Amino acid sequence: MDRSRRIVLLGVLLAxxxxxxxxxxxxxxxxxxxxxxxxxxxxxxxxxxxxxLLFGEVQERTADGLVMTVEDDSETVVRTxxxxxxxxxxxxxxxxxxxxxxxxxxxVQRADSIVVVNESxxxxxxxxxxxxxxxxxxxxxxxxxxxxxxxxxxxxxRKRGEDDG
Amino acid sequence: xxxxxxxxLLAFGLFTATGWVIGWLDRRWIAVGMVGSLLPDxxxxxLILDDSTISRVVGIPFDWGGVHTLGGVVLLGALGAVLxxxxxxxxxxxxxxxxxxxxxxxVDAVKRWADGAGNVPLYPVSWWRPPTPGLYVxxxxxxxxxxxxxxxxxVVVDRFYGRGSAS
Numbered sequence: 304m305d306r307s308r309r310i311v312l313l314g315v316l317l318a319x320x321x322x323x324x325x326x327x328x329x330x331x332x333x334x335x336x337x338x339x340x341x342x343x344x345x346x347x348x349x350x351x352x353x354x355x356l357l358f359g360e361v362q363e364r365t366a367d368g369l370v371m372t373v374e375d376d377s378e379t380v381v382r383t384x385x386x387x388x389x390x391x392x393x394x395x396x397x398x399x400x401x402x403x404x405x406x407x408x409x410x411v412q413r414a415d416s417i418v419v420v421n422e423s424x425x426x427x428x429x430x431x432x433x434x435x436x437x438x439x440x441x442x443x444x445x446x447x448x449x450x451x452x453x454x455x456x457x458x459x460x461r462k463r464g465e466d467d468g
Numbered sequence: 469x470x471x472x473x474x475x476x477l478l479a480f481g482l483f484t485a486t487g488w489v490i491g492w493l494d495r496r497w498i499a500v501g502m503v504g505s506l507l508p509d510x511x512x513x514x515l516i517l518d519d520s521t522i523s524r525v526v527g528i529p530f531d532w533g534g535v536h537t538l539g540g541v542v543l544l545g546a547l548g549a550v551l552x553x554x555x556x557x558x559x560x561x562x563x564x565x566x567x568x569x570x571x572x573x574x575v576d577a578v579k580r581w582a583d584g585a586g587n588v589p590l591y592p593v594s595w596w597r598p599p600t601p602g603l604y605v606x607x608x609x610x611x612x613x614x615x616x617x618x619x620x621x622x623v624v625v626d627r628f629y630g631r632g633s634a635s
Contacts, residue, residue: 304558309550316547320535323543327534327591328519334595337583356583376531377520402582418582418605426607430471433612434509437472441502448496458551458561460496 306455313456338409340375343382348408355405357412358420359384361397368414371399388414394423470579470606472509474615475572479505481618482571483564488630492560500548500561504568507544508576511536537591541569578603 304312332339337356338349359371368389373382386401393399398421403414421427449458483501487493511532522530534540549562573589580602588595604611 304550304553312550313547316543316550320540320543320547323539323592324530324532324534325528327537328523328529328531331529331531331533334588336597354583356581375520376523377518400582402584416582416584418580418602420605421607429609430606433474434472434512437474437476438506438509440473441476441499441506444495444499445503448499456551457553458557459553460557462496 306457309456340373340379340381343373343409344375347382347410350405350409351407353405354403354415355412356400356402357384357405358398358400359386361393361395361399363395364393369393369399371401382409384410384412386412386414386417389417391417391419392422393419396424397421397426470575470604470611470615472506474612475505475509475575476502477612477615477619478575479568479571481615481622483568484622484626484630488626493564497560497564501564501568501571503548504541504545504565505572507541507548507565507569508536508572510544511540534591536573536587538570538573538589539592541566541573545569580605 332342342349343357357371357373359373361369361371362383363370365385368386370383370385372380373384375381384401384405386399386403388403389399389401391399397419400418400420401412401414402416403412405412421430448461450461451457452459479502480498483493483498487498511534513535514532519531519533535544545562545565548565549558552558552561577586577589577598578601579586581600584599584602585597586600588597590596
């Protein structure tokens, strides 16, 4: 494949990928069965009495649960929710998923089930660091066998196999 | 999602073992599959350029989460495949990038969710959320332990019984 054709194809595929993200963003709220941060901000009492799944950052531990903040996509806090019946090991700054019935204009949730995503902020750092290591390992092994030809916009095998066409 | 290192190590094990029965699947192509296993994690671009900023600037909804799906894996796999030189390399590259990406989605599909159903891996084909057995959360250190054990076992078996034994 020549360079110009490759660049055109890359542009088309990149546009399709970004288009997919636009479609995902435009249709997510009506296909996701639980309220997003944006929806909770617009209609705080809209889910009272319903069992919903919320993600939140733990702000405080209480006698029978915790207090968490729910954010929208721009990481603005849209709701502070008191979760009751959350008997889990999690520190302030940790992240939880809570499934349970909402009440009092979306400010109280009775937990049927709770998952500790990050027990403490250090869990988030652990995931970021290990993911970085994973990226470096994959990139390092890839570049050991392939080199990038910037002029041709292409990957070239450093050493060809016996059955390469 | 499990941590990225676990995904890469599990993909190494998967594609090395597959290479025992598929002759052309050598170290070069295993590395391509490992890169593929990280494609869904490109949704983390959100950490650099978040969805709401893009939406605000462009004026339309946008969510990097679309990449963390079958549709995203296929498109990114095709994007990567175009960069290979020959038709044969492009076919192999596409297959391995997509297979690596799907291995990521499969590993993520058994993650714990509070409501018992996972993410939407089949988007845009379907918004179905598969029920999950809830085996782990991404911060569980034992997940990486298992992935390291799989990778080490694969290296040892490959060295003595697999392709490595021939060289």
